Amino acid sequence: MSAGLVFLIVVLIAFAGFVVGRRRALATAGGDPRKLHSLPGYYGQTVFIFAAAPALLLLVVWMLAQPFYVENRTSGLIDTADIAAGSSRDLVMADVRRISGGIDTLVAIGGQSEADIATMDAQEVDVRKLLAGVGVALGSDVNRSVFEAAKSYRGTTDTMNLIRTVLVIIASLAGAAYAYTRINPEYRARNVSEYAIKLLLIACSSIAILTTVGIVLSLVFETYHFFQLYPAKDFFFSMTWNPQFRGGSDLGILPLLWGTLYVSFIALLFAVPIGLMAAIYTAEYASPLVRSFVKPAIEVLAGIPTIVYGLFALVTVGPLLRDYFAQPLGLGNSSSSVMTAGVVMGIMLIPFVSSLSDDVINAVPQAMRDGSSGLGATHSETVRKVILPAALPGIVGAILLAASRAIGETMIVVLGAGAAAKISANPFEAMTTITVKIVSQLTGDTEFASPETLVAFALGLSLFVVTLGLNIIALVIVRKYREQYE
Amino acid sequence: MEDMYHMDRAMTGTQDIKISARDVNVYYGEKHAIKNVSVEIADKTVTAFIGPSGCGKSTFLRCINRMNDTIDIARVTGNILIDGEDITDPRVDPVQLRAKVGMVFQKPNPFPKSIYDNVAYGPKIHGMSRNKTDLDEIVERALRRGAIWEEVKDRLHEPGTGLSGGQQQRLCIARAVATEPEVLLMDEPCSALDPIATAQVEELIDELRQNYSVVIVTHSMQQAARVSQKTAFFHLGDMVEYGETDKIFTNPEDPRTESYISGRIG
Numbered sequence: 025m026s027a028g029l030v031f032l033i034v035v036l037i038a039f040a041g042f043v044v045g046r047r048r049a050l051a052t053a054g055g056d057p058r059k060l061h062s063l064p065g066y067y068g069q070t071v072f073i074f075a076a077a078p079a080l081l082l083l084v085v086w087m088l089a090q091p092f093y094v095e096n097r098t099s100g101l102i103d104t105a106d107i108a109a110g111s112s113r114d115l116v117m118a119d120v121r122r123i124s125g126g127i128d129t130l131v132a133i134g135g136q137s138e139a140d141i142a143t144m145d146a147q148e149v150d151v152r153k154l155l156a157g158v159g160v161a162l163g164s165d166v167n168r169s170v171f172e173a174a175k176s177y178r179g180t181t182d183t184m185n186l187i188r189t190v191l192v193i194i195a196s197l198a199g200a201a202y203a204y205t206r207i208n209p210e211y212r213a214r215n216v217s218e219y220a221i222k223l224l225l226i227a228c229s230s231i232a233i234l235t236t237v238g239i240v241l242s243l244v245f246e247t248y249h250f251f252q253l254y255p256a257k258d259f260f261f262s263m264t265w266n267p268q269f270r271g272g273s274d275l276g277i278l279p280l281l282w283g284t285l286y287v288s289f290i291a292l293l294f295a296v297p298i299g300l301m302a303a304i305y306t307a308e309y310a311s312p313l314v315r316s317f318v319k320p321a322i323e324v325l326a327g328i329p330t331i332v333y334g335l336f337a338l339v340t341v342g343p344l345l346r347d348y349f350a351q352p353l354g355l356g357n358s359s360s361s362v363m364t365a366g367v368v369m370g371i372m373l374i375p376f377v378s379s380l381s382d383d384v385i386n387a388v389p390q391a392m393r394d395g396s397s398g399l400g401a402t403h404s405e406t407v408r409k410v411i412l413p414a415a416l417p418g419i420v421g422a423i424l425l426a427a428s429r430a431i432g433e434t435m436i437v438v439l440g441a442g443a444a445a446k447i448s449a450n451p452f453e454a455m456t457t458i459t460v461k462i463v464s465q466l467t468g469d470t471e472f473a474s475p476e477t478l479v480a481f482a483l484g485l486s487l488f489v490v491t492l493g494l495n496i497i498a499l500v501i502v503r504k505y506r507e508q509y510e
Numbered sequence: 511m512e513d514m515y516h517m518d519r520a521m522t523g524t525q526d527i528k529i530s531a532r533d534v535n536v537y538y539g540e541k542h543a544i545k546n547v548s549v550e551i552a553d554k555t556v557t558a559f560i561g562p563s564g565c566g567k568s569t570f571l572r573c574i575n576r577m578n579d580t581i582d583i584a585r586v587t588g589n590i591l592i593d594g595e596d597i598t599d600p601r602v603d604p605v606q607l608r609a610k611v612g613m614v615f616q617k618p619n620p621f622p623k624s625i626y627d628n629v630a631y632g633p634k635i636h637g638m639s640r641n642k643t644d645l646d647e648i649v650e651r652a653l654r655r656g657a658i659w660e661e662v663k664d665r666l667h668e669p670g671t672g673l674s675g676g677q678q679q680r681l682c683i684a685r686a687v688a689t690e691p692e693v694l695l696m697d698e699p700c701s702a703l704d705p706i707a708t709a710q711v712e713e714l715i716d717e718l719r720q721n722y723s724v725v726i727v728t729h730s731m732q733q734a735a736r737v738s739q740k741t742a743f744f745h746l747g748d749m750v751e752y753g754e755t756d757k758i759f760t761n762p763e764d765p766r767t768e769s770y771i772s773g774r775i776g
């Protein structure tokens with residue numbers, strides 16, 4: 025029986041448990057809910073929880089553990105001689121899994137019976153051809169031991185699945201029965217169900233945290249590999265970035281970091297003042313009617329895919345800046361430049377700054393505005409001296425979000441700033457960023473063994489550290505400000 | 511002739527009309543919150559507005575410094591003259607008006623700034639001080655008049671929002687008197703105060719009366735009787751009765767005033 029079906033059965037049992045439990049709670053109280061410690065529904069919920077939670081937990085753990093167990097049992101069946109040179113047991117096991125899936129198809133649509141399969145010998149029958157007939161393509165011929173392993177793999181999986189189904193359903197029924205028997209008017213069903221809800225919430229928040237921890241750990245792990253192949257000193261302090269796939273490359277992060285920070289800086293230079301003023305307009309000055317048009321119109325900018333901004337940078341802004349600024353000023357003649365990417369990215373970031381700032385400005389209580397204008401302050405004095413300071417933590421948050429977006433942005437930089445890693449103060453020169461180089465190091469040959477590919481992880485980790493640092497700085501700023509004002 | 515004129519003025523000196531409202535109506539959208547209210551408020555007097563909750567006392571008070579402008583759905587008709595100048599005229603700058611007509615709101619609303627900055631806010635934007643010492647003096651004087659100086663003098667640079675509700679209300683009073691308004695509108699200034707602070711605020715009101723005109727909304731009959739010379743009774747948007755405080759409390763003309771004062775409406 026498939027896991028999905030088992031899940032459904034458990035849910036059904038739990039539902040039935042809910043109904044029965046609720047009824048029993050009422051019955052024990054002689055039909056008077058006031059005699060119960062909790063509302064009847066809570067008693068039903070406890071039965072539901074006991075029926076569903078342990079059984080589903082068992083199901084999940086089983087599903088995670090079963091493949092390891094089955095592979096362990098079957099991989100030993102493969103003859104070492106059948107593992108082709110240049111291949112490995114793991115790769116052959118991938119074949120085993122495919123064949124075992126293929127056998128299922130054979131039985132289902134290929135007209136073979138289970139008995140046929142059991143006696144079938146890969147030495148006599150061309151399994152590869154047979155499987156190709158039902159649409160399962162294999163990379164090589166099937167050896168006898170591999171086929172036997174596949175049969176055993178399939179058999180073991182089937183048995184394990186059956187055991188799983190039985191155990192899970194028993195667990196569900198047992199849980200339901202246990203909770204059912206505990207029902208009596210004094211039983212604190214509400215506390216149990218509140219506690220279960222709390223656990224559920226904790227579980228959800230830990231998933232988010234654990235995922236982050238997992239990602240960071242894998243980055244750290246691969247970065248460690250990288251530093252075993254490439255000296256950390258060169259990575260952090262070398263001023264050149266020049267990867268060679270034949271080896272002997274220069275992998276210094278500084279030019280990329282410089283490009284990243286330079287582009288982001290220009291982007292924020294554009295986005296923050298414009299976005300903030302737009303937010304002040306929509307939140308403070310615009311009439312409700314105007315606001316209802318202007319705010320969504322600005323937010324549309326956030327919905328444009330970044331690749332479209334990239335095209336805009338490549339086709340319009342780049343040539344424009346080159347023809348009207350860079351060339352007349354004698355600052356260069358490349359249409360890809362830090363300025364191009366920065367300006368276009370700035371436009372992209374305006375809605376991030378404006379929309380969030382608008383929300384926080386709006387959240388400042390009307391009483392603050394009344395208090396200020398009641399003292400004879402003008403509207404703009406009120407905005408500058410009362411509203412903005414009160415909204416500052418939120419505005420810093422908005423700017424920070426925009427900064428993280430800018431640092432992580434890739435598409436606009438590829439098309440707007442070019443791919444040349446270089447350190448220069450001239451904003452009209454082509455430069456590139458960390459994210460662009462991560463992409464270019466990983467496209468094409470992706471065997472994670474050389475420093476040229478592993479450097480991507482080191483770059484990713486550095487990027488993470490930079491954004492984390494930004495967040496911490498902002499937190500400190502906000503906290504300092506709060507001490508002063510709240 | 512000339513002499514007589516002067517004598518006349520001297521005699522009615524305390525009775526000069528400061529604010530004169532004629533046929534004021536206020537609508538919140540469809541809701542008619544103030545109905546045809548006409549009232550003359552004298553200079554150097556304390557005028558109390560009393561009446562059951564929701565009768566429009568705050569609404570009428572907000573007309574006097576045009577705070578109703580900030581509410582989109584509010585619409586005000588009629589005329590209000592302060593020193594003979596019609597403040598409902600669109601050409602009048604509400605910002606200047608509010609510098610002259612200060613307000614203490616029903617709910618305390620200190621800015622999220624330090625206690626000092628809260629009080630210094632008005633004087634700063636009106637350029638009332640020449641230097642820091644000046645400003646320090648203004649702040650201290652205002653806090654003393656707000657009857658809160660002793661409690662906050664050692665923590666002037668701590669946030670005003672960290673004070674207790676009653677302290678916040680007194681801070682707001684100090685903030686309002688710091689700009690030296692000619693008219694002070696106080697919307698239930700003592701609703702969050704203990705008897706001692708209330709007595710101090712009432713003392714302040716009495717002191718302000720020497721120079722200013724004070725309008726106070728209150729739910730406490732005793733307070734109205736203690737601090738005010740004139741009392742207006744509002745009921746469901748109408749101004750039912752207006753006159754000398756003593757008369758309103760001892761010998762009201764309208765049966766509705768009677769029942770409110772003796773505790774039957776409200």
Ligand SMILES: Nc1ncnc2c1ncn2[C@@H]1O[C@H](COP(=O)(O)OP(=O)(O)OP(=O)(O)O)[C@@H](O)[C@H]1O
Nearest residue numbers: 538541543562563564565566567568569570581616
């Ligand atoms: N901003 C507003 N929007 C719509 N209606 C309002 C608004 N402010 C007040 N009102 C209505 O106007 C009427 C008068 O309100 P107001 O606040 O002036 O009463 P009040 O006499 O000050 O009462 P209280 O003693 O409870 O403060 C009430 O019915 C109220 O519902």
Ligand SMILES: [Mg+2]
Nearest residue numbers: 567568616697
């Ligand atoms: Mg009120």
